[in-house]
Amino acid sequence: MEGDVVQMGAYIGAGLACTGMGGAAVGVGHVVGNFLSGALRNPSAAGGQTATMFIGIAFSEALGIFSFLVALLLMFAV
Amino acid sequence: MATETHEGAEKGMELVFHPMDQFIVKPLFGEGAVGVFTVTNVTLWMALALLATIGLLVLGTSKRSTIPTRIQSVAELCYGFVRKMVEDVAGKDALPYFPYIMTLFIFIVFSNFLGLLPGAFTTTSHIAVTAVLAMLVFLTVTLMGFFKHGLGFLGVFWISSAPLPLRPILALIEVISYFVRPVSHSIRLAGNMMAGHAVIKVFAAFAPMILIGWIGVLVTPLSIIAITAIYALEVLVAFIQAYVFTILTCVYLKDALHPHH
Numbered sequence: 001m002e003g004d005v006v007q008m009g010a011y012i013g014a015g016l017a018c019t020g021m022g023g024a025a026v027g028v029g030h031v032v033g034n035f036l037s038g039a040l041r042n043p044s045a046a047g048g049q050t051a052t053m054f055i056g057i058a059f060s061e062a063l064g065i066f067s068f069l070v071a072l073l074l075m076f077a078v
Numbered sequence: 079m080a081t082e083t084h085e086g087a088e089k090g091m092e093l094v095f096h097p098m099d100q101f102i103v104k105p106l107f108g109e110g111a112v113g114v115f116t117v118t119n120v121t122l123w124m125a126l127a128l129l130a131t132i133g134l135l136v137l138g139t140s141k142r143s144t145i146p147t148r149i150q151s152v153a154e155l156c157y158g159f160v161r162k163m164v165e166d167v168a169g170k171d172a173l174p175y176f177p178y179i180m181t182l183f184i185f186i187v188f189s190n191f192l193g194l195l196p197g198a199f200t201t202t203s204h205i206a207v208t209a210v211l212a213m214l215v216f217l218t219v220t221l222m223g224f225f226k227h228g229l230g231f232l233g234v235f236w237i238s239s240a241p242l243p244l245r246p247i248l249a250l251i252e253v254i255s256y257f258v259r260p261v262s263h264s265i266r267l268a269g270n271m272m273a274g275h276a277v278i279k280v281f282a283a284f285a286p287m288i289l290i291g292w293i294g295v296l297v298t299p300l301s302i303i304a305i306t307a308i309y310a311l312e313v314l315v316a317f318i319q320a321y322v323f324t325i326l327t328c329v330y331l332k333d334a335l336h337p338h339h
Contacts, residue, residue, distance in 0.1 A: 048166075051163065051166060051167055051325055054318075054321065054322055054325055055325060055326070055329060057322070058266065058322045058325075058326055061266060062262035062266060065262060065265050065266050065269050066262070066265075068265070068269050068273075069261075069265055069269075
């Protein structure tokens with residue numbers, strides 16, 4: 001019985017950890033949206049900044065990946 | 079009702095599979111445990127990525143004709159793309175490290191694309207594989223920073239443009255974020271590849287529902303369209319994740335070459 005409760009808690013926690021991915025989605029959308037609004041105002045400068053945009057995406061995506069990692073740890077390591 | 083669904087499950091049994099089945103590491107020949115030297119499906123698909131690399135970059139450019147053939151122009155495009163990325167992001171003095179970054183990019187891009195073949199095994203979907211790549215980048219960059227700058231490399235943690243009372247706090251945050259780098263670097267690639275392929279397999283499990291009952295008339299076409307759409311997205315993701323992995327390597331390299339903010 002005790003093990004079942006722990007298991008249940010781990011599964012619920014894994015599900016809750018997935019809400020962090022929503023935060024990453026908001027962050028990535030924010031980065032790309034702002035890049036696009038800047039790029040449409042000054043299209044000639046946009047080409048050189050694409051790499052910067054991808055770096056920004058990667059950093060904000062990293063935190064969503066940590067929530068995925070927490071979910072994985074709860075599912076398979078706890 | 080319960081018996082009906084049970085029968086349906088029985089009928090479709092040979093089509094039912096687990097979405098994570100595709101990531102199981104199996105021995106290529108025979109059964110049994112996987113040891114250190116066992117030839118597994120990971121070995122096979124890594125070897126195929128290596129063969130594809132040789133085919134593109136060695137055989138494709140062996141003639142070196144002035145008017146490039148199709149394969150040669152693709153190889154030249156790859157070379158130019160990565161070289162420009164290293165130059166733009168990490169600076170001209172990072173060019174001695176260009177071969178390493180090119181190797182990383184080509185290996186990841188080929189592993190990702192080969193993994194998209196139906197029935198293929200995606201080597202980069204395993205954290206073990208990407209962790210090795212990311213740890214090598216981390217160790218290379220750290221050691222190179224210490225060799226180049228000695229203890230001055232620790233200046234990467236000391237942000238001299240910030241107000242003085244803030245600097246110790248920022249230094250702590252910088253140290254944490256520095257050591258989290260290999261984790262996020264490796265799990266980003268593995269997580270993206272694994273998640274995308276698992277989603278495709280989830281929809282693939284819905285596709286044969288037309289064999290079970292009338293509800294399949296609705297579900298089957300929808301899931302086939304969804305597979306097609308997600309597959310197109312995965313082709314994009316396969317390239318973008320290789321690009322992101324490489325560009326982050328360049329960023330870390332730049333930090334090690336110029337540690338003073």
